[in-house]
Amino acid sequence: LQNWTILDKIIIPTKNPDKKFIFGKGNFEALTEKIKKLPHVTAVFLNVERISSVTKKELEDAWGVKVFDRYTVVLHIFRCNARTKEAKLQIALAEIPLLRSNLKTEVSHLDQQRGGSRYIMGSGETFMETQNRLLREKELKIRNALEKLRRKRSLLRTQRRKREFPIISVMGYTNCGKTTLIKALTGEAGIQPRNQLFATLDITAHAGYLPSRMAVIYVDTIGFLSDLPHNLVESFSATLEEVAYSDLIVHVRDITHPETILQKASVLSVLKNLDLPSHLLESMIEVHNKVDLIESYEPTEENALAISALHGRGLEELKEEIEKKILKATGKKILTITVNLQGPQLSWLYKESTVQEVDVMPDDGTARVKVIISNSAFGRYRNLFPNSKFFVP
DSSP: OTTOOOOOOOOOOOOOTTSSOSSOHHHHHHHHHHHHTOTTOOEEEOOSSOOOHHHHHHHHHHHSSEEEOHHHHHHHHHHHHOOSHHHHHHHHHHHHHHHHHHHHHHHHHHHHHHOSOOBSTTSSOBHHHHHHHHHHHHHHHHHHHHHHHHHHHHHHHHHHHHHTOOEEEEEEBTTSSHHHHHHHHHOOTTOOOOSSTTSOOSOEEEEEEOTTOOEEEEEEOOOBOTTOOHHHHHHHHGGGGGGGGOSEEEEEEETTSTTHHHHHHHHHHHHHHTTOOHHHHHTOEEEEEOGGGSTTOOOOSTTOEEOBTTTTBTHHHHHHHHHHHHHHHHTOEEEEEEEETTSSHHHHHHHHSEEEEEEEETTTTEEEEEEEEOHHHHHHHHHHOTTOEEEOO
């Protein structure tokens, strides 16, 4: 996070985070003393998933600074990186439980201060009831807007399917180099990778070509995080639904990270919970990125590919591996077809398949055309041109 600096850290045991006080008396006093001795401290981050609003208020009163838990910090990181309408809506949805819990604290605080009537201008609704109703209405609006976007995404997916572009989902722990890899594979100058957590909060699609000149779509996904707070998992797993419709998953790992093995386990556990088709998990390509930072690195895992997305090392081998897996997953064929240059076959093949080479035979007015073609397109071709000859190279 920009403008956030860690001044000090301490590891102390916590009681049950649901209890009013997280720490035992002795630890609480030691921590309070430590905070008071650091004049520049403006906030304290407790690495627990959620603290209750009552605990938060008590601690803030005792320490005189803001107190954050894992939920609020991750939410803040998300908020700083949201670019698209969908990401902003997902964050707004994830904020609702926080607003509800803050509301309870505010109301009890107001009640202690003023007493008297709790009803608003004779409406028959208490302040609490009015605020809760407004939050419910807000949540419903957000969910409806997200559903609209989900339907739109589904429509776009159907159009992509019709055009038969293979889809490759690039996944991995946050800041492992997914966006840099997609930029290297597609050559798309507009992609701007950033060296930070959750730089990509939205699913974005980018067109690229494999060695055989087959057009594919690379999908850049949100980064993973271990122990992501529960409500946030719910909000953001919706953005991962796209993965189930891909033809191949490329799992990118930052091999220089000291916890790379734990990160791999974290990613695989989320993928298993997404109920993906088994063939997607079995055909997954594992990529060890940032090998330029380790001298003479060799992967110990079987079938893992070592690359440097930043320096382009190992990218050709990766593209070849992707092509091999995509041909298998999509059932596309590489064929050489003899066409009559007087007829419509060549223009049909350009339109419905990926033409790789055209070898013209001027003597008899024919050409040998090497193509990548899907099963359905090849079936249509044979129906239209039953006398055409073809062979597998």
